[in-house]
Amino acid sequence: MVQGGPELMLLSGLLLIPFVGSLVLLLWPAGASPQRLRLVTIVILLVQLALSLVVVWAFDPAAAGMQLQEQHSWVPGIGLDYALGVDGLSLPLVLINAALTLVAAVITRDIDRRPRIYFAMLLLISGAVNGAFLAENLLLFFLFYELELIPLWLLISVWGGVDRAYAATKFLIFTAISGMLILGAFLGLSLLTGSVDFSLTPVLSDRLAMGGQLLLLGALLIGFGIKIPLVPFHNWLPDAHTQASTPVSVMLAGVLLKLGTYGLLRFGLQLFPEAWARLAPGLAIWAAISVLYGSLAAIAQTDMKRMVAFSSVGHMGYVLLAAAANTPVALLGAVFQMVSHGLISALLFLLVGIVYRKTGTRDLQVLHGLLNPEKGLPLTGSLMIVAVMASAGLPGMAGFISEFLVFRGSIGIFPVATLLSMVGSGLTAVYFLLLVNRAFFGRLAVTPPTGDPQVDGRLDVRLAPVAPRETLPAIALAAAVVLLGLVPASLGHLSEVATTAMATVASTVAAISSGVL
């Protein structure tokens, strides 16, 4: 294992590669073909992925606390330091970020408008997300958290669907409010505790009265709750997803939502353990409501993409449940759930994207029988079955172990909320089975049913074959989902020390201050 010294600067590399790459793409000579720009982006992202793997190698899973730390004073007057570090909570997310951005770049096709800006923005998002996951300074986190906003807004509003302006503006306003609340909470923490230091200090909040703590934590909860998103702050997500192109949906669901859950764990739980313990029962109920609401709303959807978007709302609720329970197993489950949701929802969006490109619709009332071996999309359909089963928590795939850890860790603390969330997990099977049954089973058809059996399903449809290069990223993601489901220890050993320490510290602090110890 490598001891992270200032001379190594591995983590800065994770920021520099995408940022510099983004700059390079912006300055690329005009008139370059989109294919070439895509290739350059893929090469840059491969380097980023390789460096992320180097960080995994250099990371010592047995050691607690931040590793590979870098610290430079930046604007001392306002307490902004360039402080980076990685632990078992952020490392898997950094890896997911690199992998899914690569997937997003690989599946990007037909970018005819301003390809330079498109790929530059993609890299900018990836770099900003890395920065947010690695930042050890509250203000630095906030900077990166906001930095990702504008590129994503552009990606939706320039390369999105018909109603993109509405969706992009909604996304922008929601996320800007989220950012304001988070900045307000950070500033409030420094103001009320009288500290000019914005470094990540878990015990700062015990200088505060409970009222102040609850106020600041409340602001953080709503701020990150918008990003995750939790009901009732989820309204931007289905619109953003339906209007965004497939690669952007992959980024949004797979990577960007994790900023919210990461923030919840890192800043909500770690900075305010005492107030967190106070609010935890309410948070568990909130999680259960979010899970059930997302699942039930998904059942009633007819647009495949909206259905997957609502399933995200439901599945991110598990992370809140685990965070509320705050036991070592539950927090490890939260990390697992973030990673597996990233992989699975990316896979789902990717496959829905293929269906949309081949058929021109995502309407479940129109699509039928896509599994047809000769004229349909058999491989896409098979992968879709894998994806929905993984999402429904079938064993042998990543979703199961994540949910099992979350439920196992939470049931002792909040039995009712956990059981309700498990009902939500059962409902996942309902809506995704409806999706597979309607769109992929039955006779092949891509027209609305007329009710006349002579017509329905008898039109000779022949869909354009899906090229292997289109399904290759999906196969890779599906393989990752199965691999993580069969060998969960591969992720577990990276994160276990960090999540255990987090749960222990948080519960100890809470216990000390409530006078139990």
Place this chain on the structure above:
Amino acid sequence: MSAALPLPLQFTWLIPVYGFSGMLLSLPWASGWIKRNGPRPAAYLNLLVTLLAVIHGSLVIRDVFAIGPQHLDFAWFKAADLDLRLGFDLSLTNLAALELVTTMSLICQVYALGYLDKEWSLARFYALIGFFEGAMSGVVLSSNVFLSYFLLEMLTLSTYLLVGFWYAQPLVVTAARDAFLTKRVGDVLLLMGVVALAAWAGSLEFNDLYVWAAEAANQGRVGPLAGTLLGLGLIAGPMGKCAQFPMHLWLDEAMEGPNPASILRNSVVVTCGAIVLLKLMPVVAPLSPLATQVLLVVGTISALGGGLVALAQVDIKRAFSYGTTSYLGLVFIAIGLQQPGIALLLLLAHGLARALQFMGVGSIIATTNCQDLTELGGIGTRMPATLLAFMVGGAGVTALVPLGGFWCFGLMLNVLLPAHPQLAAVFLLTNLLTTANVIRVLRSVFGGAPLPKTRRTPECNWLMALPMVSLTVLVLLVPLIMQRIDPVPGIAAFPPALGLAVLLSGCAGVLVGCLLPKDEFWSRSRQPVVRVLQDLLAYDFYTPELYRRIIVMPVASIARFVLWVDRTLVKGLVDGVGRLSLSTAEGLKLTISGQLQSYVLTLIVGILMLLAAFQWFRGGLS
């Protein structure tokens, strides 16, 4: 694991892997990468690995006979206080069940070569069967509840895919959906139980759980409500797997799938579910007397209800699949009364005989392309092997001397009569109903005059006939196998009077079966009472309709309500705020009049308000 163990024993964990590897080996053909020479190689590879599993299993049995039961244990995932392990219990019971699973899988795979002769997607079928077999072999060997759950869910998945094999047909689509969702309900309830056990008991090994449950019950560590809920959750999974009331609908609909899979589903899959229940029973019983009662009630309802509903089915596969529900009801009663030995014997007798029955059915369907009893008839002795399979299989699932069922029923009655005479009556009545159904089907398929679809009925091809005849011999040998497995107190350890009672119930069943009108045309009776009864049974007591009303429709309406909330309230609020800010801006725009006085007035009012606010704020602070 000590190094001294014989090699086949050390690698017992490979046996489930054989099945799964069969799936992987079939993939190149199933996915269409290899198109040359058709999909047959995938089938041969699967047969090979299954044969390997059978041989390996018998080697393990030989070793276990020599050195006694063994336990294999591998760490899978460990975090904080959670330790998930893959454990295999190599007891003779488990290994016997394993051999039943692998042998049946092998026989069915040979049979499927004949039955699905011209099927395009043969390779996909074999891939799924391999998956199926792997999951089942794992379930019967598993020594902890986590692994059992893990593999039961895989069974659910493969059932879904096998039932949905011919996914272009509308009935198949609903059948696959119902099979998955019904089982999934049971699985989620089981998962709740498993998660609760993991949190409360720590270890998930069955043996540790037995100790924990006994202690917890003695010391009152688990409250009565929690214990009851836990018990109900744990039995829900097997109930779904064994197609017990109220989760029985899927098995009947699942008959839309290919017949070789139906053979496995009706014989060994339900056996797997019952074996898991058997293993869970020592946990459930001490904690939750109610769950035990529920098992008996569910078993009784399933046994009698299934037997009655079977009588009114016109689909030959469905008529027998309700028989499976009915028979498993009896097994549930045996398990609920904590008679594991008899339950296992019942399962063994049932598994082989039911499989044989379904092979006969498959042979009829393959020859006539028809599974409607009203269109079958008059085959007579033109299909001798099939007729023999029908008769021996039918005798096996009923309690006819000297086949397996008779001895199990006798033993069971012997246990039941002193304590639960009413349950003994259930056994006899179920036997009557089952026998009546077997006779009814036998009459309509083989008796009478040939109908258009049965004019030309040659015997099925040798790939189907060979496994069918072999299994016929095996079913006839079941009593000997049972005697070998359960030498103490012996399979005939019951008074002759009870044997006579069992026989008489069978004879009554034969009588009823002969008296039942033959469904040559599916005409509903003109007598209103009979017609109502006929409909009631034919439509399974209207349970599908009932479920639609009390489960599907409420869930759908709640979902629509949530969607309405989402569209109207949540989105409405968001859009409303947006519109409000825009219209405010539009309104304010009109106040710009250009008059200097009004600007000055606005300024002064603003400053005054600010000052007042400051003053109030400071007053509030001091």
